[in-house]
Amino acid sequence: MIALKIILIILAVIFVLFLLSLLIYFFNLDMKFAAAMTPVMNRYYDWQKHKREKKGKK
Numbered sequence: 001m002i003a004l005k006i007i008l009i010i011l012a013v014i015f016v017l018f019l020l021s022l023l024i025y026f027f028n029l030d031m032k033f034a035a036a037m038t039p040v041m042n043r044y045y046d047w048q049k050h051k052r053e054k055k056g057k058k
Contacts, residue, residue: 024030
């Protein structure tokens with residue numbers, strides 16, 4: 001009986017993750033997130049580049 005409950009819980013979790021992946025695919029949320037993160041990552045990259053150049057001049 002307990003094994004059946006565990007299997008049903010695992011199947012429910014897999015089903016929910018599958019629906020979540022369909023939702024992400026349908027609304028193209030992965031690329032929207034990547035587009036939103038581009039300015040943040042560019043600022044970080046520029047900051048690291050400036051830090052490396054400053055360190056190299058010493």
